[in-house]
Amino acid sequence: MIHLTIDDKSIEVPAGTTVLEAARQLDIDIPTLCYDSRLKPYGACRLCIVEIAGFPKPVTSCTTPAADNMVVRTNSALLHRLRKTTIELLLSDHPNDCMVCVRSGDCTLQELAYLYDVRENRFSGGMRDHNRPDANPFIQRDQNKCVMCGLCVRVCEEVQGVGAIGYSNRGFEAKVCPPFEKDLNCEFCGQCVSVCPTGALSGKMWAGQPRQEGVKLTDSTCTYCGCGCNITLHSHGDRLIRVSSKKTSHNRGWLCVKGRFGYDFVNRGDRLTTPLIRREKGGALEPASWDEAVQFVVTRMAGIKEKHGPDALAGLASARCTNEENYLFQKFFRSVIGTNNIDHCARY
Amino acid sequence: MNSEITVNVCLGTGGIAAGSEMVMEEFRKEFETAGVKNAKFGDRCKIHKVGCRGFCARDVLVDVSVGDKTWTYQYIQPEMVKRIVKDHVLGRQPITEWLVGDDYHTFHDNQKKVILGDLGKIDPESIEEYVAVAGYTAARKALTQMTPAEIIETMKKSGLRGRGGAGFPTGLKWSFCAANESDDRYIICNADEGDPGAFMDRSVVEGNPHAVLEGMIIGAYAIGATHGYVYIRAEYPLAVNRLNMALEQAKEKGFLGKKLFGTSFDFDIKVKLGAGAFVCGEETALIASIEGERGMPRAKPPFPANKGLWGKPTIINNVETLANIPAIINRGAEWFASIGSEKSKGTKVIALTGKIRNTGLIEIPMGTPLKDIIFNIGGGIEGDKLFKAVQTGGPSGGCIPQQHIDLPVDYEGLKSVGSMMGSGGMVVLDETDCMVNISKFFLEFTQAESCGKCVPCRIGTKRLLEILTRITEGNGRKGDIELLQELAEDVRDSSLCGLGMSAPNPVLSTLKYFRHEYEAHINQKKCPAKVCNKLLTFFIREDMCVGCGMCAKACSVAAITGEKKKPHHIDSSLCIKCGSCFDACKFSAVLKE
Ligand SMILES: Cc1cc2nc3c(=O)[nH]c(=O)nc-3n(C[C@H](O)[C@H](O)[C@H](O)COP(=O)(O)O)c2cc1C
Ligand code: SF4
Ligand code: SF4
Ligand code: SF4
Ligand code: FES
Numbered sequence: 025m026i027h028l029t030i031d032d033k034s035i036e037v038p039a040g041t042t043v044l045e046a047a048r049q050l051d052i053d054i055p056t057l058c059y060d061s062r063l064k065p066y067g068a069c070r071l072c073i074v075e076i077a078g079f080p081k082p083v084t085s086c087t088t089p090a091a092d093n094m095v096v097r098t099n100s101a102l103l104h105r106l107r108k109t110t111i112e113l114l115l116s117d118h119p120n121d122c123m124v125c126v127r128s129g130d131c132t133l134q135e136l137a138y139l140y141d142v143r144e145n146r147f148s149g150g151m152r153d154h155n156r157p158d159a160n161p162f163i164q165r166d167q168n169k170c171v172m173c174g175l176c177v178r179v180c181e182e183v184q185g186v187g188a189i190g191y192s193n194r195g196f197e198a199k200v201c202p203p204f205e206k207d208l209n210c211e212f213c214g215q216c217v218s219v220c221p222t223g224a225l226s227g228k229m230w231a232g233q234p235r236q237e238g239v240k241l242t243d244s245t246c247t248y249c250g251c252g253c254n255i256t257l258h259s260h261g262d263r264l265i266r267v268s269s270k271k272t273s274h275n276r277g278w279l280c281v282k283g284r285f286g287y288d289f290v291n292r293g294d295r296l297t298t299p300l301i302r303r304e305k306g307g308a309l310e311p312a313s314w315d316e317a318v319q320f321v322v323t324r325m326a327g328i329k330e331k332h333g334p335d336a337l338a339g340l341a342s343a344r345c346t347n348e349e350n351y352l353f354q355k356f357f358r359s360v361i362g363t364n365n366i367d368h369c370a371r372y
Numbered sequence: 373m374n375s376e377i378t379v380n381v382c383l384g385t386g387g388i389a390a391g392s393e394m395v396m397e398e399f400r401k402e403f404e405t406a407g408v409k410n411a412k413f414g415d416r417c418k419i420h421k422v423g424c425r426g427f428c429a430r431d432v433l434v435d436v437s438v439g440d441k442t443w444t445y446q447y448i449q450p451e452m453v454k455r456i457v458k459d460h461v462l463g464r465q466p467i468t469e470w471l472v473g474d475d476y477h478t479f480h481d482n483q484k485k486v487i488l489g490d491l492g493k494i495d496p497e498s499i500e501e502y503v504a505v506a507g508y509t510a511a512r513k514a515l516t517q518m519t520p521a522e523i524i525e526t527m528k529k530s531g532l533r534g535r536g537g538a539g540f541p542t543g544l545k546w547s548f549c550a551a552n553e554s555d556d557r558y559i560i561c562n563a564d565e566g567d568p569g570a571f572m573d574r575s576v577v578e579g580n581p582h583a584v585l586e587g588m589i590i591g592a593y594a595i596g597a598t599h600g601y602v603y604i605r606a607e608y609p610l611a612v613n614r615l616n617m618a619l620e621q622a623k624e625k626g627f628l629g630k631k632l633f634g635t636s637f638d639f640d641i642k643v644k645l646g647a648g649a650f651v652c653g654e655e656t657a658l659i660a661s662i663e664g665e666r667g668m669p670r671a672k673p674p675f676p677a678n679k680g681l682w683g684k685p686t687i688i689n690n691v692e693t694l695a696n697i698p699a700i701i702n703r704g705a706e707w708f709a710s711i712g713s714e715k716s717k718g719t720k721v722i723a724l725t726g727k728i729r730n731t732g733l734i735e736i737p738m739g740t741p742l743k744d745i746i747f748n749i750g751g752g753i754e755g756d757k758l759f760k761a762v763q764t765g766g767p768s769g770g771c772i773p774q775q776h777i778d779l780p781v782d783y784e785g786l787k788s789v790g791s792m793m794g795s796g797g798m799v800v801l802d803e804t805d806c807m808v809n810i811s812k813f814f815l816e817f818t819q820a821e822s823c824g825k826c827v828p829c830r831i832g833t834k835r836l837l838e839i840l841t842r843i844t845e846g847n848g849r850k851g852d853i854e855l856l857q858e859l860a861e862d863v864r865d866s867s868l869c870g871l872g873m874s875a876p877n878p879v880l881s882t883l884k885y886f887r888h889e890y891e892a893h894i895n896q897k898k899c900p901a902k903v904c905n906k907l908l909t910f911f912i913r914e915d916m917c918v919g920c921g922m923c924a925k926a927c928s929v930a931a932i933t934g935e936k937k938k939p940h941h942i943d944s945s946l947c948i949k950c951g952s953c954f955d956a957c958k959f960s961a962v963l964k965e
Binding site for chain 1 (some may be wrong): 495618649666668670671675819820821822823824825826827828829830832833834838855858859862865866867
């Protein structure tokens with residue numbers, strides 16, 4: 025174990041812990057923009073700088089491993105000045121349109137600007153213009169709002185293993201984009217969207233929907249597959265307007281394209297809300313209660329088994345069920361119905 | 373008097389640019405036609421290509437040696453060859469008016485050549501010639517008679533420090549790397565050399581590639597690396613070519629490959645071409661580039677010596693650092709430590725450029741006073757103008773003014789006045805250079821070469837450049853000096869890598885020593901050195917103007933009028949101050965004030 029002191033508080037952490045992680049354990053707040061505990065440290069935003077006794081100049085706490093007897097200061101006039109300059113520089117190249125930005129109220133940059141009281145900008149000057157239409161169906165890219173934290177690039181590579189986006193250009197004109205600046209064409213898992221600290225990446229279907237006021241958050245479980253990722257449903261009135269997932273969930277906040285973006289069916293008028301039964305041959309499907317539907321299935325299956333034997337029945341299980349449910353399903357077919365005619369959609 | 377005759381022609385990049393390949397061809401032809409080659413002298417007369425000896429301003433340089441006496445010719449062009457062959461080679465009558473003058477000797481005599489000694493003497497494309505000057509004896513000695521620990525100890529004792537910029541002690545760095553438990557290690561030669569105006573490493577690789585390879589072999593053995601890379605920029609085709617040639621030759625001779633010098637040590641070197649990004653000279657970006665990633669620096673720690681290429685302990689050394697190693701092994705740590713100043717040992721190769729008479733590549737003992745370099749070796753300021761400052765360390769360095777002219781040139785000396793050694797660039801500035809414009813020039817470079825990863829460098833250098841630009845264009849505001857100072861300090865103190873940390877140096881050092889020039893630009897809207905066009909008024913002196921009309925033709929906004937053969941006139945309300953007329957007038961009749 026390593027002992028160190030941060031802002032006069034001492035702490036013991038395992039080797040390999042960074043100064044930032046140690047400070048967070050002590051509930052000491054250090055501003056960050058390019059850090060995500062789920063990804064490798066990157067050291068690009070320079071906001072998490074701290075002063076360490078014996079070091080000639082401030083260092084980034086997200087990349088510096090804690091060492092024995094380190095004495096760390098997370099706040100000083102110098103650190104405040106450097107952080108404020110960095111934030112001011114970022115804002116000097118950022119569209120001033122929080123009023124109409126999808127991330128307003130939930131944006132790290134906006135929060136930092138407020139906390140560091142950046143009003144007038146000493147550095148206003150030329151600005152990038154990297155916005156271009158991207159015809160992909162899910163992800164809105166507003167690259168003029170990008171702070172180049174690299175979180176999207178890293179999550180796509182490190183977590184998703186896809187590497188659909190990278191950097192191009194140098195210096196002030198550096199930007200994040202898909203290869204050859206083409207339209208984004210990837211898995212559309214939206215992991216990148218979920219880590220973006222600004223409005224540079226968002227869901228296309230989020231546009232024009234309520235952001236904060238009147239939005240209700242409900243924790244739930246994704247129904248798309250047996251993994252059962254934890255999700256948070258954002259609803260407004262009787263409409264589902266967004267799906268997110270918390271970092272603290274067992275799926276660590278990561279979702280797939282369906283869980284994250286495939287929710288529009290919920291708001292559809294023609295969505296199925298009760299079982300349907302065709303009561304007469306050739307007749308229409310009619311709404312029924314669950315009791316009636318289950319009873320109907322039981323009666324028909326029993327009839328078939330009696331008349332034609334158990335092998336006249338077959339079961340096809342679904343990947344939307346959990347392992348346990350699938351186990352029970354095959355058990356039901358083998359032991360209760362008495363047939364080995366059992367299969368699963370994921371086999372094809 | 374049938375003594376041996378050798379004609380040495382400089383085939384460095386400078387020489388080739390001045391036409392040395394044609395000069396060489398001409399010698400070949402003349403020797404053929406004159407029958408020198410076969411009939412008269414047989415094999416005893418040879419034409420020999422050599423690397424850059426440093427005095428590129430005088431290229432093409434040709435040595436004619438007869439027996440042990442050598443004459444050096446300067447500014448040789450192909451059409452002059454005939455006479456040299458006729459008068460000198462055949463007639464034994466040197467052509468005195470074409471020979472180099474005293475300044476050629478002052479240029480060389482005040483230097484100390486450890487690295488550059490064999491450049492200009494041996495054929496860089498011949499391993500035999502390198503071997504003939506004791507080449508690869510150091511590697512043999514190191515591998516067969518010394519333990520890795522002894523080599524590292526020798527490096528430590530020699531006091532050798534990295535020539536790539538930071539001046540980190542080489543032996544210490546090697547010992548860090550060797551101390552790691554690891555199944556594999558790498559050694560990389562950094563030949564990226566991206567500073568504008570720098571050509572030290574390029575000349576060494578072009579002129580003596582085997583010395584660099586030999587240094588790498590010794591380093592590899594000392595740290596236990598079995599693979600090496602030379603990371604060299606693709607814009608150095610001649611260097612790449614000679615390097616590849618040298619690698620082939622060394623492999624053929626068994627100096628690279630398996631079981632070197634009969635020991636059990638295996639070592640191989642690959643060449644990796646850099647695509648010309650300045651930042652790829654930074655060691656972590658260089659590693660990323662070799663790994664196939666975008667060349668962006670990574671946070672340190674971990675340092676490459678502990679976790680570098682492919683996550684393995686890696687040593688990165690500069691070309692010049694490595695080229696010093698064979699000499700240290702052969703001549704001993706004490707010898708090396710006897711050269712130079714207290715904390716900076718050995719020599720330093722410097723690319724001397726700017727407003728100086730003798731531009732070129734020089735090598736001086738560390739600690740040589742600035743004054744000696746500029747006024748002895750360099751021959752003073754061109755055109756007898758007044759010395760103003762010297763810019764050292766490339767885009768990351770600073771400008772040193774007249775008051776520090778006695779400064780010893782070593783790591784500590786340069787640092788103490790807000791500049792740095794960097795890789796060894798030295799640009800001399802005179803009274804006609806505007807210091808605000810100079811810092812703008814360097815900022816243009818660094819802001820374009822920033823990798824864009826971290827905020828202070830990506831946006832900060834851009835904002836610094838914007839402020840400098842508006843000052844040079846007459847739009848400087850009250851408070852701009854303070855703003856520049858603050859922003860420059862903040863970029864320096866919070867950037868991720870050396871590029872951003874040092875990019876503000878030109879601004880900070882000129883603000884320190886030439887603040888009055890900034891003030892004149894901002895407050896009086898004047899450029900004291902008359903460089904910043906937007907702050908000048910252009911006019912024509914009637915008594916000098918012959919009415920040729922060249923200026924009027926050059927003016928894109930038709931601000932100049934006048935009848936043919938009569939004095940012309942500039943309408944200052946139309947003039948956009950582009951300076952085209954100033955450049956166009958052959959009679960110096962256009963003035964700026
Ligand atoms: C922006 C930047 C560019 C650099 N370019 C070079 C270079 O072209 N050649 C070089 O040898 N070192 C360069 N360096 C220094 C290297 O990072 C590294 O310190 C050096 O190669 C180590 O070798 P040494 O110990 O032999 O000096 C550069 C550093 C920075 C920050
Ligand atoms: S949606 Fe997923 S796969 Fe596509 S770029 Fe983002 S992280 Fe990568
Ligand atoms: S798009 Fe978002 S996550 Fe990606 S680099 Fe820009 S700000 Fe960061
Ligand atoms: S200081 Fe500049 S070059 Fe270095 S990492 Fe930051 S942006 Fe890239
Ligand atoms: S959070 Fe450490 S540099 Fe961005």
